[in-house]
Amino acid sequence: MKMKRKMIPVDIYDIPAMQSYLSDMAAEGLFLKRIATYGHFEEGEPKRVLYRLEPLMREEEKPREDQLDAYKAYGWDYVCTIRNGFHIYSTEDKDFRELHTDPMTQSYAFSHLEKKLKLSSRIYLISVPLLAVLILLPVFHQEQPILYAVRYGNGSYQVMMLILYAFLYYQIHTSRKKLKLLQDGLEKGEELPRKRVYHKSYAPYVINGILGLFGVIMIFNSFLLLTRGWEKNLAEISEPIPMIQLTDIEQKEGFIKDQDGYRDEEIRYDWTELAPVIYELHQSGEVKGEMWADGSGTYSPSLSSEYYEVRFAFLGKRLVKELMEDTLEFYRYRPIQHQELFIEGVDDAILVKSEDTQMFFGRIGKSVLYVRYHGYEDLSAHLDEIYDTLRNYQKEKM
Template structure:
């Protein structure tokens, strides 16, 4: 007999419908043999066949030899067990003797299944507060939600978790309710109806397909992210940069980059550029430079004058997020200066859609957005960063 695999288009917790489906398939010459992700049928001569589903009990996960022998005497043959939940029996008799004639006694066979579903329901409900908390933290309670999402967020991963939890909870709740209603029906003395029209339902397979799809997207994006990330010393970098270089700001002819190369990583903290990306931020660059003018001191005489500059550049996928991202960058940067005096100035005459400069002692910060591009420049030194906003814009536009 040839083995044929098919998707099971019925919910096994709809016992009568599942039995009717197997009987219909038998009339077409397809006899259920095993049920996993797919339903396995054996191709044979069409024959009227009656099926019954019996819930698995706590003490007998698989039917004992005595049970199988007794059922065979009554005209029933054991077929297989579905998902450790139901055993399937079949009979080729047109009107076989029912396995259970007393509905009240039959209700006791569902006790273990109801306990399993209740436990699964409680566990799934515990996952809901965790899901809500994760969403609240990421998008509502987080003080910088847009910055967090663009900088760290993997939306495909979060969406996959949300889909999985919400669908699982709804399915467990639905199945638990069905079994509770059926148990109450049996306890009231009303027998289970066996011949019932079944409804085609491929929703679980669609859901599983979505989970597999999002899993592949998440895994693929993770590997791509790891492979795509890079950092390079500016002394070796030949490409364009997303902002102004420190040497453009410092006008003193004795200015030079102060190289500081890590023996372990080879990274030059005197000048490096790095790249990564997220689902919302298609491009994210960070650039840092440090320099020195050896015959010049800081005004307080503490040490040799050593200016530095860092740049964060974002090119995001959705333009409407640019304003929120810039506001979050400003708010995040000013956290360090809330107990120090600073001057906040919005630049009105600018090529940027919006531009802001903040000054506090020797530190100056420039924030600008243009279309889907957002840049944050922090300069530590004595030159006026505001004079170079046109240079910053040209660098951002060309990048």
């Protein structure tokens, strides 16, 4: 016989609806053989078949032999078992006898399953807020949460788990309510409804499919995180980068770039879910024959730059603010000069100076740039070059 796999469009814990659905399938010539994620039906001639779901009283994969014999005598054949849920029986006998005739006794069969659902419901109810706290705490525990999230935030996996747990809680809670309603009726002496008008719903399959797709995306995302980031020497880079270099500022005769420093000419590329493009550049050098004013050694200027292209425009302004807060914390005991600039076509531009260190914080749209220069040249004289570099990089990407 040919087998056919179908989605189950009713809640298995809505017993009357499930029984009615299986009988309707039999009337169409599809006879249940087993249920896992999907229902597996054997095709045949349409006929009238009744089904009954019997809640499990203990953990078992199949009814006991004495139980099978007793139900067989009533006219019922064993079909299959839904794991940790029900045994399913069917009959074509017109003179069948119901498996249970005493509602109070039948209610005991529901107690074991209802308690399991109650426990599962409570576990997921606790897990959802706990997982939400675990996701949000590392971000909001930081003094600069946006900066932290942009630099390190790859929380899709945790968010997917949160959605999954919330959905599972909703499913279990809804199923438990249906089961509890039936159990309460039985305890009052009301007979279990044999049939019910039901509405087909494939929402659980759709949501699980979305979560499955999300999981595939996350695996791909994790692969990208491992493979797309890199660190190189600046000399190896041929594509344009959105930042000026130390040689654009230090143009004195005798200036040479440091060839041996660990951080010299090191450019790093990375990305996160909130910032698909992140660059960091560190350069240093020295001017032969020139000393620092305090006599501490050979004059050795340095330049560090950070570029972020955020995914959402609203993050840009807050990122500039938090970059400043994070950077200036180091200079809190030093004199600081702060100047906000208003430049056409530039959304934010702030120049900060503290002794021999000058910093620029700027934003054009979704592009945020932080430059820290330590040396004696005037960084403000190179602002036009910084703006042009940003604009040209944006044009190159279009």
